[in-house]
Amino acid sequence: MTTTLQSSLQTSAQPEPYRPRKDYRKTHPFLTPLLLKTIRITTRDNRIFVGSFKCTDRDCNIILGPTHEYRVEGGQSATGKKVDLSSLGRSRFLGLVCVPGGEVVKIELEEEGEHTE
Amino acid sequence: MNDTTNGLYNLLLWLWSTWSNLLRLGSQNGTGLFSNWGGGGGVRRGSNGGNGVQPKVKDITERFLEAARELKTGELVQDPNFTLLEAVGALEIMDPKMDSGLMEQDAFENYDVLAPRLPEEIIGILDQLLSHEVAWHTGSALSQTLFTSLYLDRLLSPAPSSLAEAGFGKLMHGQQIRTFEEGLLHKILRSYCIGLVKCVHHVNLQIQLENLRTMKDAQHSSHCIYEEEDIVLQTYNVALLERIPSSEALSLLTETIEWLKHIKTEIEPQIYEALFARLKFRRNFLAALATPLDNYADDKVPTAAWTDAQDALQVIKETHKLGKEVPEACTIVVQRKLASTVPPRPMVEYAFEEAVATLERMLKRNLEALKVLEYRGGADLYNYFIHFMAQNPQPLPYTRSLLRGLAFNKGQFLGKVPVKDVVLSDINELIFPREIVFDPKHKEVEMPAHPSFKINQVTEWYLLRASSLYCQLFTDQAMNRSRFRRNLCHSIIEWDNFQVEAEECDANLADLTNETPLSKDQSYSYVLSSWVYLYKLRLLEWVVFLGFELEIYQPYEYSGMFWLAQFYARARLSHLVRISEFSKVRTPPSGLSREEAQDWQKRKLLNIALLNYHMLDARAIEALSSASMSLYSVLTHLRLIPLPYANSYASDELRYELRMKPFQQVVSPQIEPFPRAPEECFRPGTFRDEFACEEDFTEWVEQKLEEAKVAVSYCRLDYNELCKMEGMVGMGLAGDEIKANYKLLLRSCVGMSLAVMALQMAMKKGEVAKCEVRIDAEKYHPFFPVPVVSTKK
Numbered sequence: 042m043t044t045t046l047q048s049s050l051q052t053s054a055q056p057e058p059y060r061p062r063k064d065y066r067k068t069h070p071f072l073t074p075l076l077l078k079t080i081r082i083t084t085r086d087n088r089i090f091v092g093s094f095k096c097t098d099r100d101c102n103i104i105l106g107p108t109h110e111y112r113v114e115g116g117q118s119a120t121g122k123k124v125d126l127s128s129l130g131r132s133r134f135l136g137l138v139c140v141p142g143g144e145v146v147k148i149e150l151e152e153e154g155e156h157t158e
Numbered sequence: 159m160n161d162t163t164n165g166l167y168n169l170l171l172w173l174w175s176t177w178s179n180l181l182r183l184g185s186q187n188g189t190g191l192f193s194n195w196g197g198g199g200g201v202r203r204g205s206n207g208g209n210g211v212q213p214k215v216k217d218i219t220e221r222f223l224e225a226a227r228e229l230k231t232g233e234l235v236q237d238p239n240f241t242l243l244e245a246v247g248a249l250e251i252m253d254p255k256m257d258s259g260l261m262e263q264d265a266f267e268n269y270d271v272l273a274p275r276l277p278e279e280i281i282g283i284l285d286q287l288l289s290h291e292v293a294w295h296t297g298s299a300l301s302q303t304l305f306t307s308l309y310l311d312r313l314l315s316p317a318p319s320s321l322a323e324a325g326f327g328k329l330m331h332g333q334q335i336r337t338f339e340e341g342l343l344h345k346i347l348r349s350y351c352i353g354l355v356k357c358v359h360h361v362n363l364q365i366q367l368e369n370l371r372t373m374k375d376a377q378h379s380s381h382c383i384y385e386e387e388d389i390v391l392q393t394y395n396v397a398l399l400e401r402i403p404s405s406e407a408l409s410l411l412t413e414t415i416e417w418l419k420h421i422k423t424e425i426e427p428q429i430y431e432a433l434f435a436r437l438k439f440r441r442n443f444l445a446a447l448a449t450p451l452d453n454y455a456d457d458k459v460p461t462a463a464w465t466d467a468q469d470a471l472q473v474i475k476e477t478h479k480l481g482k483e484v485p486e487a488c489t490i491v492v493q494r495k496l497a498s499t500v501p502p503r504p505m506v507e508y509a510f511e512e513a514v515a516t517l518e519r520m521l522k523r524n525l526e527a528l529k530v531l532e533y534r535g536g537a538d539l540y541n542y543f544i545h546f547m548a549q550n551p552q553p554l555p556y557t558r559s560l561l562r563g564l565a566f567n568k569g570q571f572l573g574k575v576p577v578k579d580v581v582l583s584d585i586n587e588l589i590f591p592r593e594i595v596f597d598p599k600h601k602e603v604e605m606p607a608h609p610s611f612k613i614n615q616v617t618e619w620y621l622l623r624a625s626s627l628y629c630q631l632f633t634d635q636a637m638n639r640s641r642f643r644r645n646l647c648h649s650i651i652e653w654d655n656f657q658v659e660a661e662e663c664d665a666n667l668a669d670l671t672n673e674t675p676l677s678k679d680q681s682y683s684y685v686l687s688s689w690v691y692l693y694k695l696r697l698l699e700w701v702v703f704l705g706f707e708l709e710i711y712q713p714y715e716y717s718g719m720f721w722l723a724q725f726y727a728r729a730r731l732s733h734l735v736r737i738s739e740f741s742k743v744r745t746p747p748s749g750l751s752r753e754e755a756q757d758w759q760k761r762k763l764l765n766i767a768l769l770n771y772h773m774l775d776a777r778a779i780e781a782l783s784s785a786s787m788s789l790y791s792v793l794t795h796l797r798l799i800p801l802p803y804a805n806s807y808a809s810d811e812l813r814y815e816l817r818m819k820p821f822q823q824v825v826s827p828q829i830e831p832f833p834r835a836p837e838e839c840f841r842p843g844t845f846r847d848e849f850a851c852e853e854d855f856t857e858w859v860e861q862k863l864e865e866a867k868v869a870v871s872y873c874r875l876d877y878n879e880l881c882k883m884e885g886m887v888g889m890g891l892a893g894d895e896i897k898a899n900y901k902l903l904l905r906s907c908v909g910m911s912l913a914v915m916a917l918q919m920a921m922k923k924g925e926v927a928k929c930e931v932r933i934d935a936e937k938y939h940p941f942f943p944v945p946v947v948s949t950k951k
Contacts, residue, residue: 065233071225072235081215084251088259096236096245099229101222104240104248110259133259134395136499139248148222152214 072097075150080105081126082140083147087113089126090140091151101142108138249499258493258502269486271312271326272343277429280342281481283309284350284436285510286488288474291354292516293508295361295554299390301496302506304358306488313351315495317397321406324352324399338424341417346433349407349414352399353440356407359398360447361556362391368559371566372633388638389555394496404448411441432480435473442467446524451563452573454531464525471521475514516554523553527561529891533572536580537587538890539565540631545895547635547642550940562636566629577625584628588692588772590741590765591685594671609670616663616670620686623656631693643704646697647820653694654824660687676740683740688733691826695730699723699779701820703941713799713933714842715817716943717791721839722821722829724783729827731776738769771883774876781873782903785910786942788866791838792859792917793945795846798931802842810841838862856921863918870911877904902939909934909944916947925949 075094082090082103092108109132126132229235250256275283287310290303304310309326318324325348335341369385399407415437422430446463490505526546533539546553546561553561567573571580582596600614627649634645664684667673675682702723705711711719746758793799802808814832815822821829829835837845849855880900920926928950935943 066236066238067229067233069225069228069235071221075218075222076235076237079213080218086252086260088251090251094237095240096234097226098234099226099231101226104245106240112259133495134497135249135259137244137248138251139245140251142226144252146219147217148219150216150218152216 077106079151081147081149081151082145083149084140084144085146086144089113090135090138091126091132092138095137098142101145103140103142103145103148105138105140108135109133110135249501256501258496258498258500261491261494261502269308269489271308274339275342275347275484276482277338277342277425277433278480278482279484280347281429281432281436281477282483283307283347283487285474285478285481286483287351287354288517289508289510289513290488290506291358292513293506294358295389295520295556296508296516297388297390298506298508299392299503300358300396301392301394301493301498302490302503303508304354305394305396305496306490306492306505308487308489308492309347309351310355311492311495313348314355314396314399318399319401321352321402321410324348324402338421341421345414345417346437349410350437350440352402352407353411353444355399356402356404357440357444357447359400360404360444362393362398364447364451364563365389365555365559366391368563368636371563372636386555386559386637387641392498394498396496404444408441408445408448411437411444415441428477428480431473432477435470435477439467439470439474442470451560451567454528454564459528459531461525461528464521464528468518468521468525471514471518478510478514519551520554520557523549523557524560527553527557527564530561530565531572532891533575534890535587536571536584536628538892539571539580540584541896542891543632543635545892545899547639548899548940552639558636562632565632577629578621581621581624581628585685585689586761587765587768589685589689589737590744590762591683592671592673592744593747595667595685613667613670616666617686620660620663623659624690627652627656631697639704640708643701643708643710646701646704650694650697650701650820651823653690653697654826657687657690657694658825660690663687676743688737691733692730692737694824695726695733695827698821698824699726699730702726706935706943707940709935711817712802713790714794714802715813716799717787717789717794717842718814718817718835718839720783720787720790721836722818724780724787725829726827727776727780727783731773731780734769734773734776738766738773741765741769774880778873778876778880778903781869781876782907782910782942785866785869785873785907785914787839788862788869789910789914789917789945792862792866793931794842795838795855796859796917796926796929798926798929798947799933799945804843810843814840860918860921863914863921866914867911867918870907870914874904874907874911877907899939903942906938906942906944909938909946910942913945913947920947920949 077093077095079091080094080103082105084090089111090105090108091111092105094103095106096104111126111132252260254260287304287307290307293303294300312326313324316323326343335344365386415434418430418434418437425433442463446460446467449458449460449463488505490502493502523546530539530542543561543565547558552558565571570576585591586596595613596617597610597613600610600617603610603614605611630649630652634642634649637645661684664682664686667686668675668682668684673682702719705719706716741762744762746755750758790799794801802813811832814835818829832840837848846855849858877900881897881904917926917929920929930948930950932946932948933943934946938944
C-alpha cells in the first residue's frame with residue numbers, strides 16, 4: 042500500500058513530495074526472524090515483560106506489542122534460573138511498551154511447542 | 159435484587175463492555191483493535207500452569223545484544239507493519255512519569271490491613287471512602303479514588319466469587335467474632351466496603367445500560383452517539399463483586415447493623431451513633447441503587463431508601479469530627495497493579511464537606527427524579543426535563559441516567575406509554591388539529607384506494623418519524639450542557655428536513671380531507687408541519703441561549719446573538735398566532751353527544767389557553783432579547799465592552815460566518831447573509847465610524863436606549879404576569895421550577911433596566927467616558943447576563 046501511495050505521489054506533478062528515509066529499516070539475519078515472536082524481557086527491577094517483538098535498535102531499546110507484566114516478588118531473582126511465569130500469580134496487561142536498552146537484564150524467546158523438562 | 163433481571167443486566171453489560179473495549183482501545187494504545195484480546199489481568203494464554211502446557215523458553219540475551227550492536231545508530235530492525243507513529247504511543251518502562259509499575263511498593267507492603275484499628279480510625283477510613291466515592295461520581299477515575307484504598311484492594315484482589323470469600327483475610331472462615339475490636343474491622347468495615355463496591359457496580363451498570371439504550375434508540379437517526387463522558391466507567395479489570403447478589407450484601411449490612419445494636423452498651427454512645435449512621439446510609443444507598451428500573455414501574459419505588467439515606471447522611475456530617483484520619487490506608491501505589499495503559503495519576507483529594515454537599519444534592523435530585531413517575535403528558539415531561547437538566551450545578555451522571563432511564567423504558571415513556579401516543583397527545587394539545595386527521599377509525603379501513611387508508615398511511619409515517627426525533631430530544635438533554643448544545647445543532651437540521659417532509663404530508667392531507675382553507679388568505683392549516691416548526695424554533699432559541707449559559711460568546715458578540723434570539727422568538731410568536739387563528743375558528747364535529755361536545759369545548763379552551771401562554775412566553779423572550787440587543791450594541795459602540803483584537807486573520811464577516819454556521823443551514827427561518835445582517839449588531843469595530851458626526855452617534859445611542867427601556871418595561875409586565883400564573887397546562891411536574899425560572903428572568907429584566915437607566919443618566923451628564931461595565935452572569939438568568947454599569951471614581 043505504501044508503494045502505491047508513493048508512486049501515485051511521484052507521478053503527480055510539482056512539488057517534490059516528502060518521502061521518509063527508507064534506509065533506516067535493516068534486515069538482520071538474527072533479529073529479523075525474531076519479529077512478531079513472543080519474547081520475555083527481564084528488567085533490572087525484577088519485572089518480566091512478555092509480548093511480541095516489534096522493533097529494536099543499536100542500544101537494544103525494545104518495543105513489545107500487547108504486553109503483560111509479571112513481577113518477581115520477595116527477593117527471588119529473575120536473572121537466575123528459569124522462572125515459571127505461572128508461579129508469579131497475576132499478570133497485568135500494559136499494551137504497547139518500550140523497554141530502554143539500559144534496563145534489560147535478560148531476553149528470552151518463547152518457542153512453539155511444549156516445554157519438556 | 160431480582161435474579162433474572164440481574165442475569166439480563168449482566169448479558170447487556172457484557173455486550174456493552176465488549177463493544178466499548180473495541181472502541182476505546184483503538185485510540186488508547188496505538189496497537190489497534192486486537193491488542194487487548196489477551197484481556198486485562200489474569201494469566202496469559204500458554205503460561206497457565208494449571209493445564210501443564212509450558213512454552214519452551216530459550217535465553218537469547220547474548221546473541222541479541224551482539225546482534226543489536228551490529229546495527230548502526232539510527233537503524234532499526236522493525237516489523238514492517240509497525241509504524242514509528244504507533245511507537246509514540248508506547249508506554250516507556252522505567253520512566254517514572256509513565257510506568258506505573260515503577261512505584262515504590264513500601265507503602266503497599268508495610269500497611270497491615272488486619273491490624274486492629276481504633277473506632278475513631280474506622281470512622282476516618284469510612285469517611286475517606288465516602289469522599290473517594292463522591293470524587294468518582296464527579297468524574298475522577300477509580301484508580302485515583304476508591305481503588306487507592308488498601309482495604310478495597312485487599313477485598314477485591316483475589317476476585318472473590320462469594321460473600322464468604324470477600325474479606326480482609328483470616329478470621330473470616332467460620333471463626334466467631336467476639337470483641338468489638340475484631341468486629342470493627344471484620345464486620346463493620348468489611349460489610350461497608352462490600353456495600354460500597356456494590357454501589358459502584360450498580361451505578362456503573364446503570365450508566366452503561368443507558369449508554370447502550372441510547373445507542374439502540376439512535377440506530378435509525380443519523381445522530382452521532384456519545385457515551386456519558388462525565389464519569390469514568392473503567393474498572394481496570396477489577397471485578398466489582400458482580401457474582402455476589404446485592405441482596406446478600408444488603409443482608410450482610412443489616413446483620414452488621416443488628417450486631418452493632420446488640421453490643422450497643424459496650425460502645426461510647428457517640429461512636430455508636432456515628433458507626434450506625436454510616437452503616438445505615440450504606441444499606442439504604444445500596445438498596446436504592448440496586449432496585450432495577452423496571453421495578454419502579456411496578457410501584458416498587460425506593461423512595462424510603464433514598465430518604466433514609468438522606469437522614470443518615472445528616473448524622474454522618476455531624477459525626478465526622480469524631481473520626482481520625484488514616485492517610486496511609488490509601489495509596490496510589492495500587493495503580494501498579496491495575497490493568498491500565500495510562501501513566502500513573504495522582505490521588506484525587508476531595509474534601510469531605512464538599513463530598514457530603516455533593517452527595518446531599520445527588521440524593522435530593524434522585525428523589526426529585528422519581529417525580530417523572532407521576533407522568534401527566536408529554537409536554538409536562540418535556541418541561542420537567544428542561545428544568546431538571548438546567549439546574550446548576552448540573553445533576554451528576556447517575557442522576558441524569560436515572561431520570562432518562564425512568565422516563566424512557568423499553569422504548570416507551572415510563573415503560574408503558576408508547577412515544578407515538580405522547581407525540582399525538584402533544585400535537586392535540588398544542589395544535590388542536592381537526593379530528594379527521596388523526597381519527598383512529600382510519601386504521602380499520604383496508605382498501606388502499608379509500609381516502610381513510612391514505613390518511614392513515616400519511617399520519618402513521620409522520621408519527622413514526624416525529625417519535626424518533628422527539629425521543630432524541632430527551633436523550634440529548636440527558637447529556638452534559640456542552641454536548642447538549644452540540645447535539646441540538648445536529649438535531650435542528652433533522653427537524654428542518656422533517657418539516658419539509660411534513661409539509662408534503664400536510665398538502666396531501668388537505669386534499670384527502672377536503673379541508674376548507676381560511677377565507678382571508680386561502681391558506682390551509684398545515685397541522686403536521688406546524689408542530690414541527692414550533693419545536694424547531696424552540697430548539698433554535700435554545701442553541702442561541704445555551705451559548706450564553708456556556709459562555710461561548712465574547713461580550714462584543716452579545717448584541718448579535720441577542721438579535722438572533724429575538725429573531726427566532728419573533729418567528730415563534732407569529733407562528734403561534736397563526737396556529738391560534740386556526741384553532742379559534744374550529745367548530746365541533748357533527749354527531750357528538752352532549753358530554754362529548756362539552757369535552758370538545760373544554761379541550762378547545764385548553765388549547766387556546768396553552769397557546770396564549772406560549773405566546774406570552776415568546777413575547778416576553780422577544781422583548782427581553784431586543785432590549786438586551788439594543789443595550790449591548792450601545793455598550794459595544796460606546797467602547798465600554800472590549801472590542802475583538804484586530805488581526806489579519808479575523809474580520810467581522812468571518813466571525814459572522816462562524817457563529818451562524820449552525821443556523822445558516824436551516825431553511826426556515828432563513829438567516830440573512832453577512833452584508834444584509836444588522837450592522838449595529840454584527841460590526842462591532844466599524845459601525846461607529848459610519849456616523850457623519852458625533853451628534854448623530856449620540857442621537858443614535860439615545861434612541862437605542864429608549865428602545866431598550868420600552869422593551870424592558872413591556873417584558874417586565876409579561877414576566878410579572880407569567881410569575882403569577884397558576885395551574886397552567888404543562889406546568890404540572892415542574893411547576894415550581896418554571897416559576898423560579900420566570901423569577902430569574904424577571905431579575906435579569908430588572909438588571910437590564912437598571913443598566914439602561916444608568917447609561918441614560920451618564921449620557922445626560924456627559925460622563926460616559928467615566929463609566930465602567932462588568933458583565934454579571936452569576937446572579938441573573940444564565941440566558942441573560944446583565945451588564946452592571948458603574949462610574950469610575
